[in-house]
Amino acid sequence: MAISLTVNRKARTVDVEPDKPLLWVLREDLNMPGTKFGCGAGLCGACTVILNGEAVRSCQTPLADAAGKDIVTIEGVTASPVGAKVVAAWTALDVPQCGYCQAGQIMSATALLTASPKPSADEVTAGMAGNICRCATYLRIQKAIAEASKAIAGASA
Amino acid sequence: MNAVSVSRRSFLAASLAGGAALTFEAKLAFAAAPGATEPAMLGVFVSIEPDNSVTILAKNPEIGQGVKTMLPMLIAEELDVAWSQVRIKQADDDGAKYGPQFAGGSMTTPLNWLPARQAGAGARAMLVAAAAQQWGVTAASLTTSEGTVKHAASGRSITYAALAPVAAKMAAPDLEKVALKSPKDFKIVGKPRPGVDTPAIVRGEPLFGIDAHPAGMLYAAMVKCPVISGTLKSFDDAAVRKEKGVLAVVPITDGEIPAGKHNAVAIVGDSWWRVHKAREKLSVQWDTTGFDGFSTEGYTAQAKALLGAAPTADLFKAGNADAALAKSAKVVTADYAYPFLAHATLEPQNCTALWHEDGKLEFWAPTQDPATARGDIAKVLGIDPASMTIHMTRIGGGFGRRLMSDFMIQTACIAKAVPGRPVKLLYDRTDDLRNDYFRPAGWHRMTAGVDAGGALVALKDHFITFGENGKPMRAAGMLASEFPGPALPDVHYGVSYLKTNVTTGWLRAPTSNAVAFVFQGFLDEVAEAAGTDLPSLMIKTLGAPRKFPSADPDEPAFDTGRARGVVEAVSKFAGWTGKRSATPGKGRGFGFYFSHRGYFAEVVDLTVKDGAITIDKVWVAGDIGSQVINPLNAEHQMQGAVIDGIAQAMVWQPIEQKAGAVTQENFGDFPLIRINQTPGDVAITWVVTDNPPTGLGEPTLPPVIPAIANAIKDATGKRLRCLPLSLA
Numbered sequence: 001m002a003i004s005l006t007v008n009r010k011a012r013t014v015d016v017e018p019d020k021p022l023l024w025v026l027r028e029d030l031n032m033p034g035t036k037f038g039c040g041a042g043l044c045g046a047c048t049v050i051l052n053g054e055a056v057r058s059c060q061t062p063l064a065d066a067a068g069k070d071i072v073t074i075e076g077v078t079a080s081p082v083g084a085k086v087v088a089a090w091t092a093l094d095v096p097q098c099g100y101c102q103a104g105q106i107m108s109a110t111a112l113l114t115a116s117p118k119p120s121a122d123e124v125t126a127g128m129a130g131n132i133c134r135c136a137t138y139l140r141i142q143k144a145i146a147e148a149s150k151a152i153a154g155a156s157a
Numbered sequence: 158m159n160a161v162s163v164s165r166r167s168f169l170a171a172s173l174a175g176g177a178a179l180t181f182e183a184k185l186a187f188a189a190a191p192g193a194t195e196p197a198m199l200g201v202f203v204s205i206e207p208d209n210s211v212t213i214l215a216k217n218p219e220i221g222q223g224v225k226t227m228l229p230m231l232i233a234e235e236l237d238v239a240w241s242q243v244r245i246k247q248a249d250d251d252g253a254k255y256g257p258q259f260a261g262g263s264m265t266t267p268l269n270w271l272p273a274r275q276a277g278a279g280a281r282a283m284l285v286a287a288a289a290q291q292w293g294v295t296a297a298s299l300t301t302s303e304g305t306v307k308h309a310a311s312g313r314s315i316t317y318a319a320l321a322p323v324a325a326k327m328a329a330p331d332l333e334k335v336a337l338k339s340p341k342d343f344k345i346v347g348k349p350r351p352g353v354d355t356p357a358i359v360r361g362e363p364l365f366g367i368d369a370h371p372a373g374m375l376y377a378a379m380v381k382c383p384v385i386s387g388t389l390k391s392f393d394d395a396a397v398r399k400e401k402g403v404l405a406v407v408p409i410t411d412g413e414i415p416a417g418k419h420n421a422v423a424i425v426g427d428s429w430w431r432v433h434k435a436r437e438k439l440s441v442q443w444d445t446t447g448f449d450g451f452s453t454e455g456y457t458a459q460a461k462a463l464l465g466a467a468p469t470a471d472l473f474k475a476g477n478a479d480a481a482l483a484k485s486a487k488v489v490t491a492d493y494a495y496p497f498l499a500h501a502t503l504e505p506q507n508c509t510a511l512w513h514e515d516g517k518l519e520f521w522a523p524t525q526d527p528a529t530a531r532g533d534i535a536k537v538l539g540i541d542p543a544s545m546t547i548h549m550t551r552i553g554g555g556f557g558r559r560l561m562s563d564f565m566i567q568t569a570c571i572a573k574a575v576p577g578r579p580v581k582l583l584y585d586r587t588d589d590l591r592n593d594y595f596r597p598a599g600w601h602r603m604t605a606g607v608d609a610g611g612a613l614v615a616l617k618d619h620f621i622t623f624g625e626n627g628k629p630m631r632a633a634g635m636l637a638s639e640f641p642g643p644a645l646p647d648v649h650y651g652v653s654y655l656k657t658n659v660t661t662g663w664l665r666a667p668t669s670n671a672v673a674f675v676f677q678g679f680l681d682e683v684a685e686a687a688g689t690d691l692p693s694l695m696i697k698t699l700g701a702p703r704k705f706p707s708a709d710p711d712e713p714a715f716d717t718g719r720a721r722g723v724v725e726a727v728s729k730f731a732g733w734t735g736k737r738s739a740t741p742g743k744g745r746g747f748g749f750y751f752s753h754r755g756y757f758a759e760v761v762d763l764t765v766k767d768g769a770i771t772i773d774k775v776w777v778a779g780d781i782g783s784q785v786i787n788p789l790n791a792e793h794q795m796q797g798a799v800i801d802g803i804a805q806a807m808v809w810q811p812i813e814q815k816a817g818a819v820t821q822e823n824f825g826d827f828p829l830i831r832i833n834q835t836p837g838d839v840a841i842t843w844v845v846t847d848n849p850p851t852g853l854g855e856p857t858l859p860p861v862i863p864a865i866a867n868a869i870k871d872a873t874g875k876r877l878r879c880l881p882l883s884l885a
Binding site: 016017020021024028031032033034035036037038039040041043044046073074075077078087090091094095096097098099100101102103106124125128129131132133134135136137138139140141142 | 219220221222223351352354355356358359360361362363364365367368370376401428429430501502503504505551552553554555556583585586789790793794796797800801804823824825829830831832833835838839
């Protein structure tokens, strides 16, 4: 059964099992491997995408649940002003070490800063605690979020 | 052999200087005729493009330690080009051409600091020689800068690109004699350089092993024997073959995977999600006889019994420790323990391979050690090592896990069954956790004697570890020269071995990540008994600057002067007074360790509230020699290693076994550190010494673990001697 969804502002149709997780639809059927597989259980955040404005774990999101929804992945995150500022801050501060988790980190940070452009330290912790970085780049992630927040404030001032 | 080929050989030989004894043939690729529009190769690493940009090959695997940026920095510095001119490309595995290509032991810097610079300087010398020839002037009258050769006397200048076709045909210089820059003239080295792949990472580009996608690729998932070392008895694949997308079922039993036995049955199909799901339809019988008696409880009970007995072998003996202890003013004794741990790289183990119709084998592999994998695969599959091509992908975390070849051998076995089609094997998280080469658990009974003057005079350690035939298993040993043994008159390090069915291996700062905790934690107790603090006891025990040779002939001596340097530096940096914390619930602790050629001392400030431990700040003083090559990455590696150490000390839970099988499933029962557990700050200071630069992937990690234990003692009065540290 063909299922339609919107990925990075493009209408896409896939004809696979409706219980196939969005993560694997992105990676295998839509040729978008930027979203990463880490745990398959919603515990690490490597597969985070933004679905109708909310950060979700795509490994726990069956395709059927994404039908008709608006999905943003790392490949399209800079299309939003907030996403572009997050990616710019990540680049400027050279946040990645191995880099494997960073797509998920950027998606969570983008969702966080979209909902709360000037997050408190506790909001940053709450918004990012679902994303594991095995290299422990957390100090730079905190700085990059602060930097992106400043850039957002500057742009809207 | 003519003079040119001799010098070319030395050009290559120099790139191997300091490395393992490798044999190789000179196979330099040189450019075609002058005026060519193709890039001109100058040696094996450097090609000058027609637009005067420079492509530099990065030869080592990138696991997040930053070598894909750092090695080309060294070459570009001596080539004398602007960093903005440089493009970087990952080399394939070809040790004969490039020299050692592994990511392990923090060895990339010490092995390449000179050879990489010599490769750059050699290429520069060829360009200068070409300009000298063209202009009829001496090479000595020429200077270079940002990819241009200049002749000051005549005001002429010419780009490297214009010279490259001629330069590529010049005799390569003797790299032992080629002039290198003075560090004060460095323009690229010592300046912060962002990671070369960072822009591609933040765009989500396919860089990692899991992203490899050669045309026509199939996917494979595995059903693994739940008990490591168990073997495949039989399987029934009738049902699984009927599942949608399943194309083949492949038993993996070929030979023994070196130092581990990872029998499995692989399901191959058109989607990993489908083949992974199809696993439930596969019925497999395993033979786990002889391996299903191993358990965490069993190890603990056996270790406890052994601790009370005499060691079965001596590691190091000097003087008479028992007699010295009997005479000591004070005797301190304590038992320390640490558990098995997994690596938990965030990118699960995976590999892609294509068994070509002509029998050649091509890999896209996230491997830390392609040369060893090549040899292991050749041995297990009975094929010619030269018939393999290994493309090295970016790696989603290594930490030592990907020094092992198991996942590549398994992929090769699967690829052989589907010739002509590339296939990607991917572990799920549970298999990744359960089929690791674990950091082995260990137990130590420590006993020390202190004299009336408060000096440490005698030391005993009975070390219980895992071994076979009187030798420790991989990463389960301890150096006989472990400090402070060589500094003391009466010492006895003894060892006894337990058996296990699981495979063990190198986890970031292997052996050090455990031994540092035991020795520096215990020495904090000794310091307390001696009426002093650990930095003071260390300085007293280190004594005058001197060198203690390592018991491992491949390892450098322990320099007590460099050790003292970082102990003093961190004490000053953190404002260490040696006084107990005056604030209830606040604690401060110290730890030192020498590993991977780096000297590190660290101070931890923490808060204990309602039994919960929060790390407030960590101070680090490090000595890795004369030069920090990329300060931006250096800071990153050190902060990451400190937080990784905090995770090992307080967050990660033991890998456990029941009836031979590892029981951990996922990040629920093997939790990794998260942003909410990160310290407020990790502050770094350097002690620069006149020694060759060494690596940073590992040596920052070990000292933080005992520093935390010692700070908890300071805050609460409770001495924790077992990892993970817990007040619960």
